[in-house]
Amino acid sequence: MPDGSAPDEFRSFMSTFCTGVTVITAVGRDGRPHGLTCTSLTSVTVTPPTLMVCLDVRSGTLAAVRDSGRFAVNLLHDGGRRAAEVFSSAAPDRFERIPWQFGKAGQLWLMEDAFAVAECRVAEAVAVGDHVAVFGEVINTEQRAETPLLYGMRRFASWADPGVATEKVP
Template sequence: MTAAPVSRDVTAVQGFRDLMSAFPTGVSVITALDADGAPHGMTCTSLTSVAADPPTLLVCLNLRSGTLAAVRDSGGFAVNLLHTNGKRAAELFSSAAPERFTRLPWRPSAEVGAPLLVEDAFATAECVVAGLHVVEDHAIVIGKVVDVGQREDDPLLYGFRSFSSWER
């Protein structure tokens, strides 16, 4: 069986973006330290579990991302799941704003040293890179979870190109 050619049709790309925007998901900020110890982070909705034993997850990061470079440099990263009041962090880390880590409080994680967003995240996972696979313009980064933290709060959601919440 021959694979169908990849479409570069603008209509197909927009249709795909519309499709994915209709799939609400939680909002996270992926963080890591580069080789010089500088923090990097980006908003990410491409996050999923892979296995429960051992705990493993994956994130998809753009190949041009400084965060991906930092993940490669350090061999680890943190997943910061944002709560309903974390919209400010989601917007900040999806922008090209300089010095983003000076604009909100964070601390280094205990296991891998990656930034934890102490006010905007209700749950965190520290991960060691267990694999990386490049697909088109993104890398699928497999993370072995080495530590988790969580407090009671409601998650920030993103779908239909807007933020929302899921209240219990």
């Protein structure tokens, strides 16, 4: 039995998993905004409301999250592809290129590109390989009706028809 999958094989496998696109934002110790595109998001529990994001250990955004103990999860709508691309790049002027404002709990909200934002307080962080799983207790959410931006098979897409109800699974 093999000991594990090669990184390229695993990356290829995970690329087939379609998911929503988020931008994680935080304010660093120096007051500068930081952010990155992230598809590693999951809900953990409703009581207390907690989610988890996975961030690269080399990330300036992770450093800002650790320094401040807070972060925001911006869920991008299907018109937010440019923001996803800007925040997945190494561009130093990301926050000059994408409009943002502070949310009610003081975290960074990409208000033109995100249809929803969850402002979080770090509950726990666990290092796993070259990433850190950050558990955030949600302290505020804001949202409006929009179609989510999706990513899978190494490309962006839009929900086909968000108005069509799907059959509930028993």
